[in-house]
Amino acid sequence: MSTTQSEAQLESELVGRLTALGWQPVTIRDTAALEANLRTQLELHNNNLTFTDAEFRKILAHLGKGSPFEKAKTLRDRFQLVRDDGSSVWIEFFNTRDWCRNRYQVTTQVTQVGRYKNRYDVTLLVNGLPLVQIELKRRGMELKEAFNQINRYHKHSFWAGTALFQYVQIFVISNGVNTRYFANNRHQDFKQTFPWADFENRPINKLDAFADAFLEKCQISKMIAKYVVLHESDRMLMVLRPYQYHAVEAILERVKAGRKNGYIWHTTGSGKTLTSFKAAQVVVENPKVEKVVFVVDRADLDYQTTKEFNHFSPGSIDGTDNTAALVAQLTDDTKVIVTTIQKLNTAITRDRYAGKLDVVKDKRVVFIFDECHRSQFGETHKNIVGFFSRAQLFGFTGTPIFADNAVGRRTTKDLFGDRLHRYVITDAIRDDNVLKFSVEYWGKLK
Template identity: 30%
Template sequence: KWKEDEQDDSMLQLDKYLLKMCDKKRFLEILYDFVLFDGGTKKLPRPHQYFGIKAAQEHVRRREGGIIWHTHGSGKSLIMVWLAKWILENNPNARAVILTDRIELDKQIERVFHEAGEKEIKRTTSGKELMEQLNNPLPRLLCSLIHKFGARNVDNFDAYIRELESGPNNTVGELFVFVDECHRTESGKMHRAMKAILKNAVFIGFTGTPLLKKDKQTSLQVFGKYIHKYKFNEAVEDGVVLDLLYEARDIDQRITSPEKIDEWFGESTKGSNDYQIRELKSKWGTMQHVLSSKTRSEKIIKDIIYDFKIKPRLSSSFGNAILVAGSIYEAARYYEMFQSTPLKGKCALITSYNPATRDITTEDTGENTETGKEYVYNIYSELLEDISPEPGKSKSETYEDKAKTKFIKEPTNMKLLIVVDKLLVGFDAPPCTFMYIDKRMQDHGLFQAICRVNRLDTEDKDFGYIVDYKDLFSKLGDAYDVYASELDSEDTENGDIGISLKDRLKKGKERLDNALEAIALVCEPVLPPKDQLAYIHYFCGNPENKQDLKDREMKRTSLYKHTVGLLRSYTNIENEMSEAGYSADEIEAIKNKVDKYLKLREEIRAASGEKLDMKTFEADMRHLIDTYIQAEDSRRIDPFGDQSLLDIMVHIGIADAIENLPEGIRSSKEAVAETIENNVRSRIIKDHLIDPAYFDEMSALLSEIIRERKANAVSYEEYLKMITELAKRVMNLTRDDLPAGIQTNAQRVLYNNLGKNEDLAILTDTAIRNSRRADWRGNIPSENEIKHAIFEVLKDKAEVERIFQIVKQQNEY
């Protein structure tokens, strides 16, 4: 949503923002300066990006630097693109340099600019090349690592800076330097060297984190004050990023407690018969003993595998996770242990380590003794054995790039990345939903890392989840504070930095309570006695009224979506409801309500004859139903597969069709009748435009059958015969009373809709076939040619338009 002058309530909010956005000057400015194509996708700025750029433009005009603090995941890279393009277009002497402190970020910046159409950006590979480029007028757009500035291991750093400052300035053009993640970089040493070398440049810092109080003075000296701020809590409120839920885990208690093993046992035995359950129980005591003797790492592995089994997002094909290890050695150990779990072949090791024989020929002390180094070397040698390096890349880089691409684009085939330092900054992977932390981190590094899971993705991703095995966060009230060091809040309203994590179980309980309340409100208007028939009447309408089914589509959609929301909320804490604060009676009552609404959803779907589009609003619904629906409903995995009710009636028989209905419907003859009638009506509505005259006739016949049933003019058995015959006619458009000259389906449709005039139908058919061109649909000139040919036969413009809409539905043409 647009946000501007929020205190102004003199008019409707929609009117206020429409007037502001459609102001002539601003509208033209947005079209000219704020539209770009990112990898082929047209993008306009969000409000915080627009106003951040506008504020930066004022600073640029005054040749004044500053800091843009926009939280991680809110689109800082695109701000750089828009701002750089504006500077270069409006100042012929300007040059833009984008600096980062990590190779991954440097590559990302280059990729973002390339995908936005800026192909001439030059990425330098050495300090010498960077200075050569700066001392020449072209290229105007550069990106590089900040470490290219200055000499390393200088004994007297202050003297080194004074020497740089006294030297000549050989750079060409008016330089505007963007520094990404400007809060880092060796406490400002590189920043000072950079300013000394680029004496007249304007520096704009970008950061996704607030400044620490201890670093404030250095940042002010290098960049200046804040240009624009967009905090984490604002981005969550605006729906730009997802909120983060936190859970600290005592791994020994979690894995070895009887309650957790009982939960795991319950999940593992769903769908098993009594014999299988007895056999598993006989082995369970042994497993408890084994688990208690495992190392800490093995327990963490078991804990993560448990999550991948029960967490809906992880057990679906849409979500994945990152595990952060404390060292390369620990990461390699984790990787090896995962090879004996269901994640074998679906996890990867990302550390940038390149195996070299020198790693195992030198002695060392501490953790990385020769044995430790040899272990890492052997793991990587085996891992990279079959990897063919791509041009310009090592085996390790090739392997890691492929793994990262698969993690982003094929989450079902790459479920877990094990990292140490890499990917914790600047890695955008929307499927990534869980982060497991087994490494000491704090402040900026910690916040940047956990924000890897806050990216928006499909609708089933509602939060990013942080699982902490190191107890890194301190609890403040109902939330967990991310920063251990004191933050600079002087320039922030009310001192509110807006960075804290919510407790996962507390938030989970809140969401489940809200979901139960929301779906109850959806069903509240259903009239007593609120039985199956009452629900069918409310969500599907009166089958006699041919418009009712279509008019109530929004009600059914609301029911389906709220059922999905309830199921997701329930499954997220299903095994921890007592810890979340529910009593035993409440847990049982909620379980029954979830089952009730799942059954209701299936009954309404069957009664309306709808095939749900799983991609539209319930990406993970099929998995959730397969996993969590009661055994009674699992019976619906039947031999008819995805055939519709009418398909079964026509091709197999009415008895099998009724038996295939949910139990709540088939137990009532009236509910069965209305379900069949709604399915027939739904098919008539869906196919009406193919042959309006024919389906109008079918609709009238359906209404007559319904009236006879309600008047008890026919027996239930006779009614089933009549409705089955009608279903056959609806599913099969052939009829017996056609003239000999009507030979094709398209001719039959024209005959039905031109007053059953055989000659007129054949002449119209001939005119269409003689005038149609290839791919004529959607091609206005070609469509007009066909309309003209039809007019020559019908001599009536209104009739031409009516028939042409029918013609467009015929596959023969």
């Protein structure tokens, strides 16, 4: 890439690279062409169905309902289409389970007319829906200009017509040299955009390398299917940062490979609770896993955390010592359980519950501990391992204990085995994910 590269050159080279990665180029100039292409792609994706005009109008009406948050749910659900002959068929918009089994297209310069006429740079279509929008600026321009441009599109035109551009899940901004991504949440700040990074937390800033690592069709589909979080309490979309993604993937691979334990060392303030809770959500999809138990210390359960967890598992956190409810969840068909270390310890050590838990004690249960050193030391660790014969334990910590600072206690490795991923304070400072240290000298106090 030359240093004088224009926005048009940047766009052309990106489309060429995306084409090489398996995206099919398609020309779509306006809303009518976007809807026509959507119709064709949905027909092909849904076992070569053919929609009548009236049937497709029903689909468009269904897709047009709700906010971007509600549309994100629509994307992940199926729609029961009542056909003209009275029969019905389920329509899938996005295959979240086999995320590579979708249809992929790339287009440029789609024009949408709302309050103003806007033309979008590069749009990635999955089954005809615009799920990734890329805004480019020529080299040398501030990246924030691209971010501001997307915010203007939110106000001016994404909502226009059938509002299909509100289905965008992930935005990408780039000037060729610096590239960042973020979720479709118009109320966030530029600081909530971030570069992709490899497993060792090395940022991938250049657009061509970013495209190879992040925009490959199966990778971006996986990000949308598994790592875009629908934040229920704030009704907005979030997307995992790269270190969060790598941590969850490392846990998944560990579960697939066997029953070895492991721990994640992510610095304080880097979003460990979101990472560990997302791990619980995706691990439970493994058919060999009976249950996932997400364990927190009661001291962590402030109002927001309780509210968020209860959106996923209603009533699982109630701030009480209702161990009987936990025992019921361990023995029924509840797949993901959120509990406190105190309830869990009581459930497996009191004789009154012993017989009831026989049905699960030899099943494969995965335990994920948030801030593992507050909750895992002492007798509790021994009790869990002794009671659940096929337990697999994963711990998250911002302050691991090593041999040189153990002071008579068991180390993190003693309890959890291998470290699966690391994101430390120096990584976080480089990425502006935590506040930098400030050292002030006051002199002698009198």
